Amino acid sequence: QVRLVEAGGGLVQAGGSLRLSCAASGLTFSNCAMGWFRQAPGKEREFVAAISRNSRSTYYADSVKGRFTISTDNAKNTVNLQMNSLNPEDTAVYYCAADYLPDSTATPSGAPYYDYWGQGTQVTVSS
Numbered sequence: 462q463v464r465l466v467e468a469g470g471g472l473v474q475a476g477g478s479l480r481l482s483c484a485a486s487g488l489t490f491s492n493c494a495m496g497w498f499r500q501a502p503g504k505e506r507e508f509v510a511a512i513s514r515n516s517r518s519t520y521y522a523d524s525v526k527g528r529f530t531i532s533t534d535n536a537k538n539t540v541n542l543q544m545n546s547l548n549p550e551d552t553a554v555y556y557c558a559a560d561y562l563p564d565s566t567a568t569p570s571g572a573p574y575y576d577y578w579g580q581g582t583q584v585t586v587s588s
Contacts, residue, residue, distance in 0.1 A: 463487040463577045465557050470582030473547055477586070481542040483557030483579055494560045494567055495533060495540040496575060499553035499584075509555070510542060511568040520568035524550075547586045554581040 469481040481497070496511040510521045510531040519531055530543040540557055558575035569575070 463559070465559060465577055465579035467555065467557055467579045467582040470555060470584045472585045472587065475548050475586055475588050477547050478543070478545045479547065479584060481544065481555055481557075481582060481584070483540045483542075485538045485540070485557075485559060488559060488561070488577065490533075490538040490559075491535060492561055494562055494569055495531075496558045496560065496569065497531060497540075497542045498556045498558060498572060499551075500556070500581075501553040504553075506556070506572055508570040508572070511570055512540065513564075513566050513568050514562070515565040518566045518568050520570060522570075544584070547584075549586045549588045552584060552586050554583050556581045 464486045467483045494514050497509040498506050499509050500506040512519050512531045516533050528546045532541045557579045559577040560575045
C-alpha cells in the first residue's frame with residue numbers, strides 16, 4: 462500500500478520559514494518524480510514545485526520561485542519543501558504527490574500526471 466505522509470506545517474508570521482517533509486512508503490521512490498501542490502480555501506489545487514526522479518531537475522511555480530526549494534533524501538524516501546520569505550498568500554493545505562514515470566529528468570507540473578497523493582498539511586501565514 463502506497464502512503465505519502467506530510468509533516469511540518471503550522472502557523473508562521475509573514476517573512477518566516479517552514480520546512481515541509483513527505484515520507485513515502487510502498488513505492489519505488491527512485492522511479493518517481495515528486496511534487497508539491499497547494500490548495501487555498503475557495504481555490505483550485507495549484508502546482509508549487511517538482512523534482513525529477515534523478516533529483517537533478519527541479520521546477521517551480523513563478524509565485525514561489527526564489528523562495529521555495531524542493532529536495533529529496535533517497536535514503537529516507539523523503540521529499541522536502543523549504544519555504545522562506547512566506548507571505549499570507551502562501552496560506553494553504555500543502556500536498557505532496559508521486560508520479561511513476563520512465564523519464565528520469567521530467568518535472569511534471571500537472572496534477573493529473575501524479576499517481577499518489579498525501580493527505581495534506583496546513584500552512585498558515587499571518588500578516
